[in-house]
Amino acid sequence: MKLNRLADLYADPGPFASAYVEVSREQEDGDRLAELQARAARDALVEQGAPEPLAQQVADRLAASTHEGGTVSRCVVASERGVLLDALTHRHHAQPTVAYDVLPDVTAWLADESLLVPHVLVLVDHEGGRVTTFGSDPAHPDREADLRKADPNEHKFKGGGWGHLRYQHNTENVWYHRAEEVATELRQQLQDGPDLVVLAGDPQSRPKLLEALGEVQATVVQVDGGSRSADGGDEALQAAVLDVLREQVVARGVADLHELRDRLGQGTRVATGLSEVVPALVRGQVDRLYLDPDAAAEHDLSVDAYPGLTLGAVTSTGELRADRALVAAACLTDADVVVARTSRLVGTPVAAVLRWDQSAVGDTA
Structure with missing residues (x-):
């Protein structure tokens, strides 16, 4: 984050x-x-x-x-x-x-x-679809496009035979064209946006969208709900989307912690504990900071003990609560922050994956 x-x-x-x-x-x-x-x-x-x-x-x-x-x-x-x-x-x-x-x-x-997962929600049906990007605020989308267009001839054609087949063929063409429009909008929202797509809506329209979408650098998860015939309406859809996001939080948290443990096992580009992590923050060396806020709050950080530690416009000496100082230093050095628990941080309130290995720099100096 x-x-x-x-x-x-x-x-x-x-x-x-x-x-x-x-x-x-x-x-x-x-x-x-x-x-x-x-x-x-x-x-x-x-x-x-x-x-x-x-x-x-x-x-x-x-x-x-x-x-x-x-x-x-x-x-x-x-x-x-x-x-x-x-x-x-x-x-x-x-x-x-x-x-x-x-x-x-x-x-x-x-x-x-940290429990929020940026994502693009796509609701599709035969009239087109709605594509919405949710970033850090789940209540206010970053971007939204409604591409649904009602077919004025739908439900009005009566009869059978060749005329009905011709109408059905034309209708299919319209539906595929609308799926392509939705796919184009989705690709645009994915360019600089999230890498997770939650696809809902009409079960018959979803395959058409996926075919029009082709290969994208994103994870696409389909959920039931969002179609006119779906049970539960908006509440059921929201529950289904929330389940997907919770699974993503768990999966991404596990992946982040696996990276930390891999680094610990290799003994390279990693720091643990305040005495190692704070000097790395001073050097702008921290790529990802792993923080247990509750555990870190029980420690004080002496600004005087770490020359070069800057906290922006804040001028302070003496003791600061470690969790607040670590967040400030991470923000000012553009480090990602992963909130975790001490039990997963090998018994320390803070750890970090580094942008470079300090010992390697020393060897080449």
Whole structure:
């Protein structure tokens, strides 16, 4: 997971008021509950030393309507210069996370954000299809194209014989042409987008689309649902898509951890523990950072012990909470972040796959 969305945070000198709170309004008294959550976050920030106007600014943003249904949690980070991050996840976050500190606290939000899988959802039928790219925000697509066109002659032709066969042939041609249009749009959305396609809709139309699509550098997973005759409607389709995304999270997480273990076995281009990973971050050497946020939060990182460690516009000495400092350093050095658990990180809260092997550089110097 790239941290590009967080770049503006570290261009601000702070200090920061951070809150990650569930603000769902699906219950009957949802508005009141969201307001109570926002008020509790404000009080906690003030208790930690945040100026009251800053704490109130965070509370106001938390209490504002998200215009989203279902389960919604909101991450807000602000400084005296205003709100710097306002992000939603469709995840249950029962325990609010609130902090006033020299660095933003976004690790709990990142843990939920890492469960998102960018994908392209394609719904097809004989009228064409709808192609939608979902990136980091499942509620707001990055791109959407509706290519469905109703056939005015459909269901109007009566009779049989050669005339009916000729009509049927022409209709098939129209359907294949529309499948080609959908395939063209899908290829365009895949160019700079996700590498996962979830294909749903009419079971008879899906093979036509796949034939028109040809070979693409993407994984295509078909699911039932999305057709007019499908049981369960939109809810069934959403459940089917969510099952696919969960499977992808597991598969990709396993692949990431396999890479780390392979590197550990080879003893090359790998770092484990704060004492190895932080110097690698200082050198801009980390390609992928594996982080257990909860375990890392139990450690302090001394800025003075790592000359050259920069945290953007934040100027700080002394001890910082390790999880917050590691996220900042990863963002500023363009490192990918994989959220994992210590049990899978060979007993350490942080590990890294490196862009180059430092010992090899030393040998050639």
